[in-house]
Amino acid sequence: MxxxxxxxxxxxxxxxxxxxxxxxxxxxxxxxxxxxxxxxVNADYRAYYIDRTTTCLNRDAIGSYSLGQTVSFRSDGAKLAAGMIVCGWSGPVADGTHSLGETSRLRLQIPPLRNGLKATLQMAAVIRPPQITQRVMISVHGVSVHKVTLSGKEPTTVSFVIPHAAFSNARTFEMAFDYLDGIPPSQAASNIYKRSIKLVSFRLDAV
Known part of the structure; x- marks a missing residue:
């Protein structure tokens, strides 16, 4: 062989x-x-990183809050405000907390209620000519509750009622801000790209 x-x-x-x-x-x-x-991956990760359908990446945050309390979103209220911030915000500075991207969200814990809430917010528009106004659509758990157009550099006080039905079935209270006129990118405005408002203060009162 x-x-x-x-x-x-x-x-x-x-x-x-x-x-x-x-x-x-x-x-x-x-x-x-x-x-x-x-x-x-989970839906939040997919929407932000893969599908690019949102600029607001969900964070597992629930802020402590007492009804009738005014929370400052300036530097002096940074600790309390930070717990409420879910996504779409920069850190608090002297003139407020600046929005980033097309949507911003806040989430907080509130006690069970039988009626609605009155929201009182102080906000200012981020302006860069020719963009001189900012349209803001505010919703609670996907239910539209207020629309406002901000102009001028000084903060504007905005008040509106939130119907009980908007949050009655939710375990937490979540408010979203959608922006239609964010500052577009440019060589001169790269540091404020996609900014729309400055949130100065936040308050909820039982109705």
Whole structure:
């Protein structure tokens, strides 16, 4: 028997092993590609990083709040305001907390109520000509509760009633601000890109 014939079984074993390894690698690459194209992530992550359908990445935050309390969103109220901020805000500074992106959200804990709430907010528009006004749409748990157009650099006090039905079934209270006129990008305004308002203070009162 030729010497080469005695090696055939080993050669076939090595070949089969090589084919098996190649098959495993191929399947692994297919799985990795599938995960890359359709990653198994939560809805908030997908909307912000993959689908790009929001500029507001959800944060697991619930602020402590007592009805009738005015919370400053300037530097002096940073500690209390920080707990309420979910997404779409920069840090508090001397003139308020600046919005970032197309949407901002606040979330806080309130006691069970039988009636609605009155919201009183102080806000100012971020202005850069030719953009001299900012339209803001405010909603509570997806229910539209107020629309306002801000102009001028001085803060404006905005008050409106929130119907009980907007939050009666929710475990927490969540308010969203949607902006239609955020500052567009430019070489001169890169540091205020997509900014719309400055939130100066926030207050809720039982109706």
């Amino acid at each position: 030729p010497w080469s014939d005695t090696l055939d079984p080993y050669g076939r074993t090595i070949s089969l092993g090589g084919y098996s390894l190649a098959a495993v690698l191929a399947v692994s690459e297919i799985v990795i590609l599938a995960l890359a194209l359709h990653p198994n």
